[in-house]
Amino acid sequence: MKRVSTLLWMLCATQAGAAGPSLTIHYSERAPWHYTQQGVLVGDAALPVLAALKTAGIGYAVRSTPAKQQLVILNENRMPACMLSWVDLPGREQRGKLSNVIYRDSHGERRLWCTKAVPDEVLQRLNAALAPPHH
Secondary structure, eight states: OHHHHHHHHHHHHHTHHHHOOSEEEEEOOBTTTBEEETTEEESTTHHHHHHHHHHHTOOEEEEEOOHHHHHHHHHHOOSOEEEEEEEOOTTHHHHSEEEEEEEEETTEEEEEEEOTTSOHHHHHHHHHHSOOOOO
């Protein structure tokens, strides 16, 4: 059953340009890493992630979402979505999937924390497209 849902998701992702986004990237306002400027997501962490999504051919939409609501979305695990810029803490991989490191700060290594509804193949493509993080 998981294979069927993954194939269906991949089909939708392939058609994302015409049919709309296939992955939602949730972020909170946190300049200079990720923030909205004139209605567009920008920042030192956001831009490389958006470039990697484009390079990997993954359709996406971005949404400004408070951190507490991001946790609700992650726990519900209903739709393919990733939360931008979460620290990799013990136990988080049990609630979702973590990307490669996107940047480091004083709190640790920051990653995308994705719902389990994101197919492994999609996360692998995204990780392959992510450039090594800046220090």
